[in-house]
Amino acid sequence: MTRMTPLIERNERFARTYTPLPLGPAAAQVVIVTCLDHRIDPAITLGLRLGDAPVIRNAGGRVTPAVIDDIAYLGFLAGQLFGDQAADDLFEVAVVHHTQCGTGFLADPGYRHRAAEATGLPETALEAAAVADPYTTVRADVGRLLAAPSLSPKVSVSGHVYDIATGRLTTVLDARYPQPAVSN
Numbered sequence: 001m002t003r004m005t006p007l008i009e010r011n012e013r014f015a016r017t018y019t020p021l022p023l024g025p026a027a028a029q030v031v032i033v034t035c036l037d038h039r040i041d042p043a044i045t046l047g048l049r050l051g052d053a054p055v056i057r058n059a060g061g062r063v064t065p066a067v068i069d070d071i072a073y074l075g076f077l078a079g080q081l082f083g084d085q086a087a088d089d090l091f092e093v094a095v096v097h098h099t100q101c102g103t104g105f106l107a108d109p110g111y112r113h114r115a116a117e118a119t120g121l122p123e124t125a126l127e128a129a130a131v132a133d134p135y136t137t138v139r140a141d142v143g144r145l146l147a148a149p150s151l152s153p154k155v156s157v158s159g160h161v162y163d164i165a166t167g168r169l170t171t172v173l174d175a176r177y178p179q180p181a182v183s184n
């Protein structure tokens with residue numbers, strides 16, 4: 001017996017009626033970037049089914065360099081999978097931050113200092129991860145992703161906040177494409 005035992009039993013029930021999907025474009029043509037918080041699983045809150053959407057999760061749902069790298073690769077992969085079907089549009093990245101985020105504690109300098117000492121992580125990295133006001137951080141992260149040089153011009157980005165109290169998702173920024181680089 002491990003703590004995984006009940007979950008493995010659920011998997012056994014799942015596998016009984018399972019039908020495998022071929023590798024292909026995600027059905028919803030959306031990539032979700034969101035927090036790893038177990039209260040906001042997008043499969044449940046957004047009704048995602050198998051094959052609908054890749055989901056990238058980290059503490060806060062922040063657009064980190066690792067997230068930007070993953071999206072750059074997904075853009076390349078989607079181009080390969082779509083072939084010529086998608087001339088100007090591969091997918092939309094939906095950045096979803098949420099209220100009551102556990103990273104919000106990191107906005108407090110004393111808490112952040114203790115977290116840095118306990119984990120060995122730099123205080124600046126912890127400060128950058130904090131989601132104290134999701135409406136502010138989601139705007140910042142949509143901007144960061146749109147400014148990333150590796151982002152395909154065929155990928156759009158939108159920003160949303162999920163409210164833990166109501167279960168409701170609010171769109172803060174509608175989907176937009178990166179601005180073409182200005183050459184002098």
Ligand SMILES: [Zn+2]
Nearest residue numbers: 035037101102
């Ligand atoms: Zn969170």
